[in-house]
Amino acid sequence: MVRADPALAASIRDLRKDYVLAGETVHALRGVSFDVPQGDFISIMGPSGSGKSTLLNMLGCLDRPTSGQFLLAGIDVAQMNDDELAETRALRIGFVFQSYNLLPALSVVENIEVPLYYSGRINPASRKRCLELAKLVGLESRLEHKPAQLSGGQQQRVAIARSLVNDPQFMLADEPTGNLDSKTTIEILQLLINLNNEGRTIILVTHEPEVAQLTKRSIVLRDGYIQSDEVR
Secondary structure, three states: OOOOOOOEEEEEEEEEEEEEEOOEEEEEEEEEEEEEEOOOEEEEEOOOOOOHHHHHHHHOOOOOOOEEEEEEOOEEHHHOOHHHHHHHHHHHEEEEOOOOOOOOOOOHHHHHHHHHHHOOOOOHHHHHHHHHHHHHOOOOOOOOOOHHHOOHHHHHHHHHHHHHOOOOOEEEEEOOOOOOOHHHHHHHHHHHHHHHHOOOOEEEEOOOHHHHOOOOEEEEEEOOEEEEEEEO
């Protein structure tokens, strides 16, 4: 087993991904390398076809690279089997999506609990943690509300709390403000900044430069390569 640097949440080395479409090989990622230090806040940007979605799938353990390494907790993700990938997604990565992906029949606190349900860890201690997370994102007065009774910003707050319930290696936010108005976008970004200031590691995928400017570091992809990697 490769041992992880404890100062790193993840490490990506010469990551490549090829697809065969209509008999032709498409090089989606062409040797991407970067480290994700604990407590970093990284935005990933790039035009359509840049490899941004492919990299997102790699970081989320939704796909395996053609070659290269993605080390998470000292383990090369490319060497994991399907069950190990599923367990990694559930326990080590907190997902926040543009469309929230809440279950409409469940309350706020029940939606926060969903990852615990899938891992069979529902108990009084975990319920207490879910209540604490609801308070952390400012929804302690909405615990029994269903998603349809919440605003878009409130739904995204539920999704952020849900992403934290397993204390993941890092949060992976895919266009988390894409469906929000400008005022609510600022509120959600401030929540992410606060979480980062408390030590949370966040990787945020966005197409909005004004969102990327609020992160500590911005990686821009183009044609499967890293075009720039700027620390602010």
